[in-house]
Amino acid sequence: MCVRIFMAKAVVIGSGPAGLTSSIYLVRAGIDTTVISGDQLGGQLIFTTDVENFPGFPGGILGPDLMTKVREQAGKVGAKFLDSTVTEVDFRKQPFVIKTIEKELTTDVVIIATGASALWLGLESEERLKGKGVSACATCDGFFFKDKDICLVGGGDVAIEDALFMAKIAKKVTVINRRDELRATHTLQQRAFNESKIEFVWWSIVKEIQGKDNVTGVKIENVKTREIKKIPCSAVFIAIGHKPNTEVFRGKVDILPNGFVRRVEKSRTSVKGVFVAGDVFDYEYRQAVTAAGTGAQAAIDAIRYLETK
Ligand SMILES: Cc1cc2nc3c(=O)[nH]c(=O)nc-3n(C[C@H](O)[C@H](O)[C@H](O)COP(=O)(O)OP(=O)(O)OC[C@H]3O[C@@H](n4cnc5c(N)ncnc54)[C@H](O)[C@@H]3O)c2cc1C
Numbered sequence: 001m002c003v004r005i006f007m008a009k010a011v012v013i014g015s016g017p018a019g020l021t022s023s024i025y026l027v028r029a030g031i032d033t034t035v036i037s038g039d040q041l042g043g044q045l046i047f048t049t050d051v052e053n054f055p056g057f058p059g060g061i062l063g064p065d066l067m068t069k070v071r072e073q074a075g076k077v078g079a080k081f082l083d084s085t086v087t088e089v090d091f092r093k094q095p096f097v098i099k100t101i102e103k104e105l106t107t108d109v110v111i112i113a114t115g116a117s118a119l120w121l122g123l124e125s126e127e128r129l130k131g132k133g134v135s136a137c138a139t140c141d142g143f144f145f146k147d148k149d150i151c152l153v154g155g156g157d158v159a160i161e162d163a164l165f166m167a168k169i170a171k172k173v174t175v176i177n178r179r180d181e182l183r184a185t186h187t188l189q190q191r192a193f194n195e196s197k198i199e200f201v202w203w204s205i206v207k208e209i210q211g212k213d214n215v216t217g218v219k220i221e222n223v224k225t226r227e228i229k230k231i232p233c234s235a236v237f238i239a240i241g242h243k244p245n246t247e248v249f250r251g252k253v254d255i256l257p258n259g260f261v262r263r264v265e266k267s268r269t270s271v272k273g274v275f276v277a278g279d280v281f282d283y284e285y286r287q288a289v290t291a292a293g294t295g296a297q298a299a300i301d302a303i304r305y306l307e308t309k
Contacts, residue, residue: 005103005104005105005106006034006082006103006104006105006106007095007105007106007107008032008033008034008080008105008106008107009031009032009033009107009108009109009306010026010031010032010033010034010107010108010109010110010111010302010306011033011034011035011036011096011098011105011107011109011110011111012026012033012034012035012036012079012110012111012113013036013038013086013098013110013111013112013113013114014035014036014037014038014043014112014113014114014115014245014278014280015035015036015037015038015040015041015042015043015071015081016040016042016043016044016045016067016113016115016278016279016288016291017043017045017067017070017278017288017289017291017292017295018043018113018115018277018278018279018280018291018292018294018295018298019035019043019111019113019277019278019295020035020042020067020070020071020073020074020079020292020295021070021277021291021292021293021295021296021299022111022113022277022295022296022298022299022302023035023074023079023299024073024074024077024079024299025295025296025299025300025303026079026111026299026302026303027074027077027078027079028077029299029303031302031303031306032080033078033079033080034079034080034081034082034105034107035074035079035080035081035082036082036084036085036086036098036100036105037081037082037083037084038084038085038086038114038245039085040115041067041071041083042063042064042067042068042070042071043067043115043291044115044117044279045063045064045066045067045288046063046064046067047063047130047131048062048063048131048140048141049062049063049131050062050063050144051063051066051140051288052143053139053140053287053288053289054066054288054289055289066288082100082103082105084100084101084102084103085100085101086098086099086100086114086248087099087100087101087248088248089110089248089249089252090252091110091252091253091271091273091274094108094273095107095108096108096109096110096273096274098110108273108306108309109273109274109275109302109305109306110273110274110275111274111275111276111277111295111298111299111302112249112253112261112269112274112275112276112277112280113276113277113278113280113291113295113298114244114245114246114249114280115244115245115278115279115280115291116242116243116244116245116260116279116280116283116286117242117243117245118136118137118238118241118242119136119238119240119241119242119243120136120238120240121153121206121238121240123206123207123208123209125208125209125210125211126206126209126236126238129209129211129214129215129236132211132213132214132215133145133209133211133214133215133234133235133236134209134215134235134236134238135235135236135237135238136237136238136239137237137286138152138162138165138166138237138239139162139165139286139287140287141235141237142162142165142166142169142170142237143169144235145166145169145170145234145235146169146170147169147170147171148170148171148233148234148235149170149171149172149174149232149233149234150166150170150172150173150174150233150234150235150236150237151173151174151175151176151206151218151231151233151235151236151237152166152173152174152175152176152236152237152239153175153176153177153206153236153237153238153239153240154175154177154238154239154240154241155175155177155178155179155181155182155183155184156182156183156184156239156240156241157183157184157185157188158239158241159175159182159184159239159240160175160182160184160188160189160191160192161184161188162237162239163175163192163195163198163239164188164191164192164195164198166237167195167197167198170197171197172197172199173197173198173199174198174199174200174201174231174233175192175198175199175200175201176201176204176205176206176218176220176231177200177201177202177203177204178203178204178205178223179202179203180202180203201220201229201231203222203223203224204220204221204222204223204229205220205221205223206218206219206220206236207219207220207221207228209236210230214234215233215234215235215236216232216233216234217230217231217232217233218230218231218233218236242279242283242286243259244259244260244261244279244280244281244283245280246259246260246261246280249261252271253269253270253271253274253276254269254270258283260280260281260282260283261276261280261281262281263276263281266297266301267294267297267298267301268301268305272305273302273305275298275299275301275302275305276298277291277294277295277297277298277299278291278294278295279291281294282294
């Protein structure tokens with residue numbers, strides 16, 4: 001296969017809110033920038049419907065429309081796009097080498113913005129009802145279920161934080177957990193146990209999410225007694241964790257034990273000239289606006305780095 005080599009001053013890996021925002025800042029600072037999009041052009045938001053918490057859209061905006069606009073904005077200021085996936089990187093010496101399926105690029109700076117993917121239960125009914133009451137983001141979609149009964153699957157810190165968040169919005173929150181104890185920190189557990197709107201269903205797994213056009217309930221199984229039970233609800237939040245997209249960076253930059261990229265100084269990774277933005281390092285906030293914000297930070301840090309180089 002003939003590998004064509006391209007040179008760029010900056011390469012942004014990922015085309016979600018973080019990557020595209022980085023590219024806007026880099027290009028506007030006069031830096032030749034290529035965005036390698038990956039297989040999700042626009043990132044996670046292309047899988048959602050209404051986004052009501054991104055500033056500037058008082059009537060809300062559809063996720064794919066928002067990301068089409070951001071990509072258009074990046075292209076308009078001069079970002080170049082390579083709609084491919086990074087398969088290998090070499091950060092051992094400058095210029096860095098980035099390999100995609102068909103092409104190879106060399107570059108002085110890299111911004112890693114490959115995001116993270118929510119972990120799902122893997123049920124057919126879950127897939128079918130995603131965006132119709134099934135969600136992995138209570139902060140994003142919770143408001144759509146104001147005063148409704150909702151179920152939440154999980155037992156870690158994020159799940160319990162989400163349950164407490166939803167207790168302020170929903171009528172009732174049923175937390176479904178496959179054991180009889182939570183993994184969340186003791187303080188979070190106590191807050192959840194003291195919250196009258198939160199009910200726990202122990203030793204249970206979701207067998208099916210019910211509903212045709214929208215979620216109407218869940219069918220759960222008690223793993224000890226095999227008893228099947230139905231819980232009526234309008235939404236099911238899956239809070240069983242996120243997997244950062246870091247496979248190609250393992251052994252190339254420092255990765256935290258939880259799998260997310262480690263920031264060493266501001267937005268810089270353990271390698272000088274390699275920066276990180278968005279959900280691939282930020283396991284705490286995971287919002288489009290925070291991803292865009294850290295995208296701007298990474299670009300500004302990269303611009304300053306290039307100036308001193
Ligand atoms: C269903 C759903 C609804 C949501 N709703 C909202 C909401 O209403 N409001 C809100 O603020 N947030 C919402 N979020 C969260 C929000 O989408 C994320 O926080 C945000 O997209 C993170 O941006 P990012 O740029 O860091 O990563 P992502 O959006 O995940 O983008 C990652 C990018 O990296 C690319 N990539 C991955 N691996 C490679 C590789 N090897 N080579 C090249 N490219 C690669 C992908 O193709 C993608 O373009 C929602 C998330 C989901 C899943």
